[in-house]
Structure formats: C-alpha cells, structure tokens
Amino acid sequence: MAETVLATRGLTSGYGKAVICQEVTLDLCAGQITCIIGPNGAGKSTLLKTIAGVVRPMSGSVCIAGREIAGLPAATIARSGMAYVPQEANVFRQLTTHENLTMGAWTDPPRTDAACARVYGMFPDLEPLRRVRAGNLSGGQRQMVAFGMAMMLEPSVLLLDEPSAGLSPLMVRQMFDIVRRVNAEGVAILMVEQNAIEGLRIAHRGVVMAAGRVALDGTAEALLASSEISDLYLGTRA
Amino acid sequence: MSLQMIVNALVNAALIAPPAMAFSLLFGILRFPNFAIGGYITVGAFAAYTLNVPLGLPLPLAAAGAMALTALVVWGTHVAVFRPMQGQSAITLLVVSIAVTLILENVIRLFYSADVRGFDIPLQRPWKIWGARITPEQLEIIVWSLLIGVMLHLLLAHSRIGRAMRAVADNPMLAAIRGVNAARVTAFTTALCGALFGLTGVFAGLDLVIEPLVGWNLTIPIFAAAILGGIGSPYGAILGAVLVGLAEEATILVLPSTYKIAVGFVIIAVLLLVRPQGLFGTAEIKK
Numbered sequence: 468m469a470e471t472v473l474a475t476r477g478l479t480s481g482y483g484k485a486v487i488c489q490e491v492t493l494d495l496c497a498g499q500i501t502c503i504i505g506p507n508g509a510g511k512s513t514l515l516k517t518i519a520g521v522v523r524p525m526s527g528s529v530c531i532a533g534r535e536i537a538g539l540p541a542a543t544i545a546r547s548g549m550a551y552v553p554q555e556a557n558v559f560r561q562l563t564t565h566e567n568l569t570m571g572a573w574t575d576p577p578r579t580d581a582a583c584a585r586v587y588g589m590f591p592d593l594e595p596l597r598r599v600r601a602g603n604l605s606g607g608q609r610q611m612v613a614f615g616m617a618m619m620l621e622p623s624v625l626l627l628d629e630p631s632a633g634l635s636p637l638m639v640r641q642m643f644d645i646v647r648r649v650n651a652e653g654v655a656i657l658m659v660e661q662n663a664i665e666g667l668r669i670a671h672r673g674v675v676m677a678a679g680r681v682a683l684d685g686t687a688e689a690l691l692a693s694s695e696i697s698d699l700y701l702g703t704r705a
Numbered sequence: 706m707s708l709q710m711i712v713n714a715l716v717n718a719a720l721i722a723p724p725a726m727a728f729s730l731l732f733g734i735l736r737f738p739n740f741a742i743g744g745y746i747t748v749g750a751f752a753a754y755t756l757n758v759p760l761g762l763p764l765p766l767a768a769a770g771a772m773a774l775t776a777l778v779v780w781g782t783h784v785a786v787f788r789p790m791q792g793q794s795a796i797t798l799l800v801v802s803i804a805v806t807l808i809l810e811n812v813i814r815l816f817y818s819a820d821v822r823g824f825d826i827p828l829q830r831p832w833k834i835w836g837a838r839i840t841p842e843q844l845e846i847i848v849w850s851l852l853i854g855v856m857l858h859l860l861l862a863h864s865r866i867g868r869a870m871r872a873v874a875d876n877p878m879l880a881a882i883r884g885v886n887a888a889r890v891t892a893f894t895t896a897l898c899g900a901l902f903g904l905t906g907v908f909a910g911l912d913l914v915i916e917p918l919v920g921w922n923l924t925i926p927i928f929a930a931a932i933l934g935g936i937g938s939p940y941g942a943i944l945g946a947v948l949v950g951l952a953e954e955a956t957i958l959v960l961p962s963t964y965k966i967a968v969g970f971v972i973i974a975v976l977l978l979v980r981p982q983g984l985f986g987t988a989e990i991k992k
Contacts, residue, residue, distance in 0.1 A: 545884030574884040
C-alpha cells in the first residue's frame with residue numbers, strides 16, 4: 468500500500484457542546500483520491516473543517532506527512548502543504564480574480580507570479596477575467612478561482628468540500644475532470660461529494676459517514692458494487 | 706449655492722473624510738460600528754494641544770506625536786476592551802464603544818477641564834478667492850485629506866498588508882485558511898485608523914476648537930458619511946463625506962445653523978429606510 472500522507476485517528480469535533488464528528492479514523496494515501504459520502508448532517512464538511520483547522524478538534528489526532536497538526540490554527544496549517552477549498556464562501560468576493568489567486572500564495576510571496584502563470588495555464592478561462600471581482604463571476608468561474616487559489620503553492624494534499632455543488636451538469640463534468648487531472652499530477656485528494664456515484668467513480672477509496680461516524684471504509688470499486696451502499700446512500704434503487 | 710458655501714462644504718468634507726474611511730476600515734475588520742471614534746478624536750486633539758502649547762513643540766511635530774499616541778490608544782482599547790468581547794453581538798460592542806467614548810472624554814475633562822482651547826499658531830489672515838474666504842489652515846486640511854485618500858488607496862490596492870486587510874474584511878475564515886495572520890492585520894488596522902483619528906483631532910483643533918466634546922460632535926457626520934458611502938467601503942466614505950459636507954452647508958440656506966448637526970441624523974435615518982447598504986455598498990444576501 469502507498470504511503471499515508473494524511474491520517475486522522477479518533478478525531479472528534481463539533482460546535483460548542485454539540486459533537487458532530489465522532490472518533491473519525493481514516494487514511495489518505497499518496498497520489499490517491501478518497502471520497503467521503505453520506506447523508507446530509509453526517510459530519511462530512513465538519514470533518515474537513517476540523518482537518519483544516521477551521522473547527523477545533525475536541526480530541527483525536529490529525530497527521531500530515533507524519534506531523535501532528537490537530538489543534539493548530541488554520542493560518543498555521545495553511546503552511547503544511549495542505550490546501551482546503553470550502554464549499555461555500557470559498558473566494559474573496561470583493562477581490563479580483565487575480566488578487567484571489569495571489570492570496571493562494573500568501574505564505575510564499577516570491578512564488579506568486581510563477582504560480583499564477585501555472586494556474587492560468589490550468590484554467591485558461593480565468594485569464595481574461597483577471598480584473599473581474601470574484602463576486603461578479605458565475606458559479607462555475609468562482610469554483611475555478613477557489614480551486615486555482617488552493618493549487619497556487621502546489622499542495623501535496625487537497626481537501627475539497629463538494630466541488631460540484633451548485634454547478635451545471637456540464638460544469639460538474641469539467642470539475643471532476645479537473646480533479647482527476649490534478650490527482651494525476653500526484654496530488655492526494657480528500658473530497659466530500661454529494662454526487663456520490665460520480666465522486667466514487669474517480670476515487671480510489673470511499674468512506675461512508677453516517678451520524679458523525681465512519682460507517683464504511685473501502686475501495687471505491689467495492690462501495691460502488693455494494694448493494695447496501697446503493698440502497699442507503701447512492702439512491703440508485705427506488 | 707455660493708462659492709463660499711462650496712468652500713465650507715469642502716472643508717467639512719476634508720475634515721470628516723479620513724475618519725470616515727478609518728471608521729469603514731475598522732468596521733470591515735472588526736464587524737461592529739465603533740462609536741469610540743469620538744473619544745479617539747478628542748484624545749488626538751488634546752495630545753496635539755499638550756505637545757504644542759504646554760510643551761512648546763511646533764505643530765507638525767505635535768501632530769505626528771498625537772497620531773502616534775492615538776494609534777496606541779486605539780490599539781490599546783482594542784486589546785483591553787474589544788478583543789476580550791469578541792463573539793459578542795455588534796449591538797453589544799456598539800454600546801460598549803459608546804461607553805469607551807464617554808470614559809475617554811471624561812478622563813480628558815478631568816485633567817483639562819471643559820475649557821475651550823486652541824493651538825499656538827500665528828493668526829493668519831484668510832485668503833480671498835473670487836470672494837470666498839479660506840484660511841491657510843483650511844487649505845492645509847483639504848490638501849492633507851486628499852493626500853491621505855491617495856495614500857490609503859495605494860495601501861489598500863497595491864500593498865501586501867492592504868490586500869490582507871481587504872481579504873480579512875471580505876472573508877475572515879478564508880483569509881485564515883490561506884495563512885493570513887488575522888491578529889497582525891487587526892493590530893495594523895487599529896493602529897492605522899488610530900493615527901487617522903489622531904490627525905482628525907488635530908484638524909478639528911485647527912478648524913474648530915479644542916474641547917472635550919470636539920470628537921463627539923464629529924461622530925454623527927462621520928458615521929453618516931461612512932454609511933452613505935456603504936459601510937465597510939472606504940472609497941464610498943470619501944464621497945459620503947463630500948455629500949454630508951454639502952448637505953450641512955445647504956441646510957444653512959433654509960434653517961438656522963444650529964440645526965446643522967441634525968443633518969447627519971437625517972441622512973442616516975433616510976438612508977436606513979431607503980437604501981440600507983449605502984449608495985455604493987452591495988446588498989448582502991444571507992441564506
């Protein structure tokens with residue numbers, strides 16, 4: 468098995484006294500995509516927020532490349548080679564497309580120009596929109612800006628929270644293509660996806676969450692084949 | 706409207722534009738309307754007075770000292786008062802900020818009494834331009850105000866800290882995710898705005914008089930200018946200041962000048978009814 472780049476052990480977190488994620492243990496291997504699926508309220512987004520340091524863990528551990536990061540502030544975790552793309556409010560609306568991208572290289576300013584050129588190469592549609600405020604972009608364009616911002620410093624791990632949410636069917640396909648392309652370059656991706664079938668199709672492993680816990684963890688193929696999963700979570704059968 | 710009224714309106718605008726921008730910047734970062742600005746401005750005016758009159762420093766030096774001291778006071782109140790209350794509602798913080806103003810103002814009254822004072826500067830004859838009178842001090846206020854507008858623009862649009870200020874104001878969570886140290890940005894913003902409030906105290910001392918209420922009397926016009934321009938939008942605040950200045954002067958055409966102070970209130974009331982996001986603000990859609 469490939470080397471683990473991101474690992475959580477018994478990770479528990481929530482808001483105030485409400486516990487959302489309970490004892491979550493999962494591994495993300497180098498170069499792989501792990502897709503987290505599950506019903507609304509299962510704690511998928513909270514799990515990503517906890518790993519990124521936006522929500523403070525109550526207990527448990529998060530290791531990236533063997534280094535413990537649980538409990539560190541988000542601004543410190545941003546320097547660990549992991550980049551997180553939230554589901555909502557994932558761009559700076561008052562800043563231009565270009566300024567948004569530069570914010571992606573905040574922790575390493577000398578790399579800004581080269582990184583911008585690379586990201587514009589990745590998303591040629593963004594180049595003509597450099598001076599447009601992100602708040603005035605379409606949903607798909609905003610998603611590209613959010614994604615591009617996270618890719619600026621060539622992270623080794625990417626956390627994606629529902630990259631396809633709110634996109635047109637055509638854009639959803641493009642988004643999944645982009646995710647696959649980025650993964651092909653060697654970036655390990657932990658992705659939450661409501662579009663469970665599409666998500667599992669591009670993933671290596673799948674994790675099913677329910678009521679804040681990991682209900683199932685297996686290869687994506689096995690999850691797609693499992694009738695239990697399709698009944699419960701994929702909604703493929705009536 | 707005579708030329709004199711336009712000159713007066715411009716002086717008013719120049720006086721309230723920098724603090725209105727500072728008010729907007731503070732609001733963007735801290736997310737509550739900080740009515741302590743009146744106290745801050747009074748602190749600036751009296752700091753400059755103390756350095757200039759009893760200590761005998763030339764006014765430009767005294768102004769610089771007042772800016773530094775007010776920056777320290779604004780940062781200090783943030784650390785001592787507002788930061789421990791982080792997470793409280795904007796209304797709670799607003800009320801606390803009014804208390805801060807009352808405290809600052811009365812501490813100053815305790816040491817300096819309520820007497821009216823002025824700077825130690827040679828009395829200069831006003832200049833006449835096509836019949837309109839303008840004092841050299843007023844012209845200085847206008848020039849400095851313009852310079853400050855340009856400098857703030859350069860800072861916000863073209864510097865790293867300016868970009869961080871806009872990013873934190875826009876989306877504090879995403880700024881943290883991208884590695885921006887919000888505490889450092891907040892410290893810089895409070896100090897910068899403090900310097901601007903301190904300078905406003907100096908200008909108010911030049912154009913009006915130095916007394917403990919000098920800041921409080923400016924608070925409403927400043928607030929009106931900031932919300933007129935769309936709160937949290939520092940460029941809008943400049944235009945808001947010009948409009949408030951003009952509105953104040955226009956009122957004198959039809960009403961006794963004692964009502965001038967009510968203009969700010971009327972602007973605020975009408976705006977909150979008709980266009981709460983301000984003239985240049987964008988409405989925020991909450992899900």
